[in-house]
Amino acid sequence: MRPVWSEARQYARFARKLRESLRHPVTAEQARAIVRRRLEAREANFLEVVERAVFGNPRSPYLPLLARAGCALGDLRETVRARGLEPALEALRAAGVYVTAEEAKGRTPIVRGDLVVPVRDTDFDNPLLRADYGAETGGTTGPVIRVGVSVENLLAEAPNALLAFEAHGLRGLPMGQWRGILPNTSAVNNLFRSGAFIGQRHVRWFSPSPMSWTVRRLKPRALTMCIVGVGWLSGVRLPWPRYVPLDRADVVARWAAQTAAAHGGCVLRCVASTALRVALAAQEHGLSLAGVTMIAGGEPITPAKAAGIARSGARWVPAYAFTEGGNVGFGCARPVAPDDVHVYRDLHAIIQAPRRIGASATTVPALYFSSLSPTARKILLNAENGDYAILEPRACGCPLEAHGFTAHLREIRSFGLLTSEGTMVVATDMVRVLEEVLPARFGGSALDYQMVEEEDDAGFTRLRLLIHPRVAVADEADVVRTIVQHLTGLSRNLWTEVGTIRVVRAAPALTAQGKLVPLHLARRPTASTVPPDGPARP
Numbered sequence: 029m030r031p032v033w034s035e036a037r038q039y040a041r042f043a044r045k046l047r048e049s050l051r052h053p054v055t056a057e058q059a060r061a062i063v064r065r066r067l068e069a070r071e072a073n074f075l076e077v078v079e080r081a082v083f084g085n086p087r088s089p090y091l092p093l094l095a096r097a098g099c100a101l102g103d104l105r106e107t108v109r110a111r112g113l114e115p116a117l118e119a120l121r122a123a124g125v126y127v128t129a130e131e132a133k134g135r136t137p138i139v140r141g142d143l144v145v146p147v148r149d150t151d152f153d154n155p156l157l158r159a160d161y162g163a164e165t166g167g168t169t170g171p172v173i174r175v176g177v178s179v180e181n182l183l184a185e186a187p188n189a190l191l192a193f194e195a196h197g198l199r200g201l202p203m204g205q206w207r208g209i210l211p212n213t214s215a216v217n218n219l220f221r222s223g224a225f226i227g228q229r230h231v232r233w234f235s236p237s238p239m240s241w242t243v244r245r246l247k248p249r250a251l252t253m254c255i256v257g258v259g260w261l262s263g264v265r266l267p268w269p270r271y272v273p274l275d276r277a278d279v280v281a282r283w284a285a286q287t288a289a290a291h292g293g294c295v296l297r298c299v300a301s302t303a304l305r306v307a308l309a310a311q312e313h314g315l316s317l318a319g320v321t322m323i324a325g326g327e328p329i330t331p332a333k334a335a336g337i338a339r340s341g342a343r344w345v346p347a348y349a350f351t352e353g354g355n356v357g358f359g360c361a362r363p364v365a366p367d368d369v370h371v372y373r374d375l376h377a378i379i380q381a382p383r384r385i386g387a388s389a390t391t392v393p394a395l396y397f398s399s400l401s402p403t404a405r406k407i408l409l410n411a412e413n414g415d416y417a418i419l420e421p422r423a424c425g426c427p428l429e430a431h432g433f434t435a436h437l438r439e440i441r442s443f444g445l446l447t448s449e450g451t452m453v454v455a456t457d458m459v460r461v462l463e464e465v466l467p468a469r470f471g472g473s474a475l476d477y478q479m480v481e482e483e484d485d486a487g488f489t490r491l492r493l494l495i496h497p498r499v500a501v502a503d504e505a506d507v508v509r510t511i512v513q514h515l516t517g518l519s520r521n522l523w524t525e526v527g528t529i530r531v532v533r534a535a536p537a538l539t540a541q542g543k544l545v546p547l548h549l550a551r552r553p554t555a556s557t558v559p560p561d562g563p564a565r566p
Contacts, residue, residue, distance in 0.1 A: 042160035043258045045179040049220075050262040053227040056194060059187035060431065066374035066400070067432045071113050073400045074377060075105055081156050081399075081407045089138060089151045090125065090409050096143050097123035117379045117398055117410055126381075126396055126410035127152075132352065152352070152406045154399075157181065177213055177405060182221040184403040185355045188372050189222035192358035195427035196345055198295055198321060202287055204232030205297035206280050206306070209252050209269050214326070216255060218297050221355070224264045231287075234280050235269040236302070274302065274538065277309035281317070284342075285310060288319035296342075299326035301544035304333050304475060307340035317342035323359075325349050327543050328441050332463035332474045334366035348440060350413045352406040353397050357437055361426035367440050370426075370433035371419075375401050378435070379410070380419055385443055392416040392443050414442050461514045462546045469510055472499035478536035479547050491529045494536045504531040 054062075066073065082088045083101045094100075097120065107116040120126070124140040127147075131138045134149035153159075160178045193199050203223065207215035215233060223230045252269065259266035272279045280296070284306065287294040296306065303324045310317050318341040325347040337344045345359040346367045356376055357369035371378060376397055383394035395417060396410040417440040423429065424436070441456045463474035476496040493507065501507060508529045536544055 042179065043254060045160065046220075046255070046258050047262045049179055049183060050224050050259060050264050053225055054183075054186050054190055055227075056190060056199075059190040059226070062187040063191060063374050063431055070374065070377070070400055071108050073402075074113055074398065075108060077156075077399055077402055077404070077407065078104065078409065080402070081154060082409060085155045087151060087155075088407070089127070089145055089147045090407075092143060092145050093125045093127075093138065093140065096140060097125050099123065099125065113377050114379055117377060117396070118381075121379065121381055121396060121410045127412065129412040129414035132406075132408075132411045132413075152408070152411070154402075154404050154407050156402050157405070177217065178403065179220075180403045181354060181405055182217060183225060184401050185221050185372075185375065186225040188355060188358070188375065190226040190228075191431050192347075192370075192428065193222065193226070193228060195361050196321065196359070198293075199228070201293045201295050201321075202229055202231045202291055203295040203297065204230070204234065204267075204280075204283060204287070206234040206236065206272065206302050207298060208237045209235045209249070215269070216252070219255070219259075219266055222297075224259065224266065230267055232283055233267040233269045234272040234283075236272065236274050238271045274305060277302070277305035278313050281306045281310040281313065281315050281340075284320045285315040285317055288317065293319040293321065295321050295323060297323045299543050300324045300329045300333050301327055301475060303342075303344070304336045304473065307337040307342055308473060308475070310340045310342075316340075321345055323347050327545070328459070329367045330459065330463050330474070331366060332467065336473055348437060350415075352411075353399075353408060353413060354405055356397075357433075358428070360424050360428065360436060362424045363438075364422075364424075365438040368436055368438040369440075370428040371435040371437055373433060373435055375399075375404075378419060378437075380416075383412075383416065383443060393419070394443065395419070395437075415440055416443050417441065457515055458511075459546045461511055465510065465514045466507065470495075470499060470501050470507060472496060474546075475536070475544055477546070478544065480537070481547070493529055493531050494534050495531060496535050497533050501531075507531060 079101055082090045082094070085091075094104075099120065104116070104120075107119060111119070127138060128136075130136045131147060132149070132152060134147050134151065138145040138147055157178050157180065190199075205215055205218055207218065209215060215235070219230055219233075222228060256266045256268055280298075284294060284296050296303070298306070303322045306322070307317065309315075320340075320342040321344075322337060322342050323345045326349075329344070329346050334344055344366065346369055347355070347359065348357045348367070348369045349355045353376065355372060356378075357371045360368045360370055377400055378398075379396050380393040381396060382391040384391050393416050394412055395415050396412055397408045398410060399406070399408045417437045419435065419437055421434050422436045423434075441459075443456075458479055462477040462479060466477050467473050472495075476499050478494040480492040480494060482492055493511070495501060495504075495507070508531065511529060538544055
């Protein structure tokens, strides 16, 4: 445990930096110039980060991988300059220089052939950055991981946020959010990165979690007060969080409808499932969300969620980020899919490689991220984040393309696997059934169904299907049959014969951040990779 005086000094330093940054918000002209310079210097920026944070850091977990691949700093420089950044990263991964999502979180050691490198999640922290406060991952795939966030990191991402808001005509609109308070830092980051640091006005902060003053939560709550107070002292009227539980989405819907009507539009930031809650509450209470733009991330935005939001009259814009990597991209103004985002190529380099899911024959094009900024939260070098997607260069004609963001990501999903009775089902197939097939057949929405994987007393893996009590289901066996019939590659009789799926009438469980995850996997099998692994020099 850190001494109290040390933390006090850290927070005082944070307050000084924050106050200075609030006095000089980024302008549109500055944002364009910053992004342009970073895009022009992508390769040089990558090499600088690797030189200082990897080769210059004796504790870097990437060093043993690079040594095994026979890649020194000079070799890497030569390869990047000769082939380009992404081809060089692909060559590194082919030589075994990458980390899986489980390795990057410190849950399993790095294993490449006979090389075994024990790691902790903190081994990937950026040694070039002094954290001002700690973020936490959502914990949806395992234990919570703490990640340091700094004012410098948020300032580096602010120009991208400004250009994104400008591209969608959101500049100057009042903004609210329904996000949790610290130690979940998404809301705090939004206040600054896409708020005060770019001159965007936050007027409401709805929190799905209350301001608890227990000993465990005392420090993050005190820091929340400090952050809001520093804003007011700097002339920026930051909103104080107001507790609105998830079953009162009508409160948020009324604010959004009234604000949009009074100001010609407004912005609401939330996660995908809470955005859907607001949309459904608006429809239930006869409210129009015309003029409301919902910006959401944190969960895959499936077609079912996007359609439910659109029926309320609200516009949906996706934002793609993850705690360790920060902001990755923002929605295209001319999308071809609900989650079509432009990649922030000035902050990240992304490649893909086949990823085998468990022991199945299914492979997915996994995403591998590399840091291009010295202010990155974690140093990523071909690091998985547990997602796969379609990554493509595409001319769309939207303003973000004109700024140099020419790469798109869409159909972004997490790779996972349900396993029972020797039968494997890819998680995305089950999500489709839960969010589209069951609501269409039995009623309700994507918020009313959830599958939980668990072991029974005999050690068998069973699946518990939670159906919200508000959904009227006359025949639970029919629900199970419908699930099995719509899953590809599954013996249609096996799961029904052995009672693999048990229906429970209960509200789906939520994460600590208020997310509704369609699949709760109690035990995730360790996925193997299929790299052309070897000691060849990239």
